[in-house]
């Protein structure tokens with residue numbers, strides 16, 4: 001991949017127009033860079049803050065090529081971007097992160113094979129392509145186990161819990177008979193994640209490990225730093241470093257892990273996301289340089305920014321009707337309110353977040 005060095009005034013192309021694209025655009029603007037958002041939907045959150053926007057399908061060759069010709073680099077703010085879209089854009093402009101990072105993260109089986117191939121612990125797993133295959137997998141991966149679709153799963157969607165072998169058939173049909181992965185349920189004390197950023201020159205930096213609370217499969221809260229020992233925090237960052245290095249990744253990447261006190265291994269990787277991540281939103285308010293700015297810096301060939309935190313932080317997502325409390329939250333001292341400009345409030349939809357800052361412990 002050619003080296004990209006974009007001076008202020010240049011334009012970054014972003015595939016996807018959700019809140020992650022919006023926060024990337026705001027970070028880019030602080031550095032004097034502009035963004036051009038490409039989305040398959042109109043009226044998306046990032047359009048409000050973009051210098052230019054295009055509505056087009058991710059299979060629209062002419063629209064994608066026209067968009068990519070107008071920008072200095074193309075990046076992506078959602079994980080399930082079609083490989084074809086990256087390929088078309090890649091003919092006209094450099095693409096960071098490298099498409100391979102997306103290809104692996106989009107397929108739970110490829111992801112597990114990749115991570116375990118690096119010698120990093122993952123949950124026991126087996127590929128499942130048929131009901132008979134599921135029965136066979138259940139003889140190797142002990143119950144309770146989760147049957148997860150290989151592709152297009154997020155926020156806990158596309159997965160079914162299997163308590164015993166008798167539930168195999170119902171589980172297989174519940175997922176619509178799609179290629180899947182059977183994964184042993186891991187007992188854990190905490191879910192933690194590490195946000196890493198890697199530059200085009202291979203330099204990698206890491207934010208403090210955070211602790212995440214999910215509700216109904218959706219991230220509810222992230223606490224920075226995680227209440228874990230220094231040695232486990234060190235190991236978590238080492239694992240994230242091994243992943244970005246092996247991918248030759250450029251940009252931000254988040255590795256999600258299960259932490260188990262007093263057990264071996266202490267950390268088990270669940271998955272990684274080759275993009276800015278909800279569990280890194282706290283970095284906007286608690287760090288000098290946020291995950292969004294560092295992603296922009298990495299893909300634009302700027303020096304990476306400081307990842308240290310100046311405050312402890314608790315980030316809480318505003319899901320669905322939570323956002324109606326915006327006025328009360330805005331009056332709270334020590335609280336930063338971030339709203340994504342979404343007008344349609346649906347249950348569980350990420351409408352915004354708040355970050356509460358505390359003196360560094």
Ligand code: AMP
Pocket residue numbers: 123146153154155156157183184185186187191214217270271
């Ligand atoms: P995922 O879609 O893989 O991120 O899973 C969503 C959530 O389900 C995770 O954040 C965990 O809370 C839970 N989960 C996923 N896989 C496992 C596992 N193997 N063992 C225990 N909990 C899991």
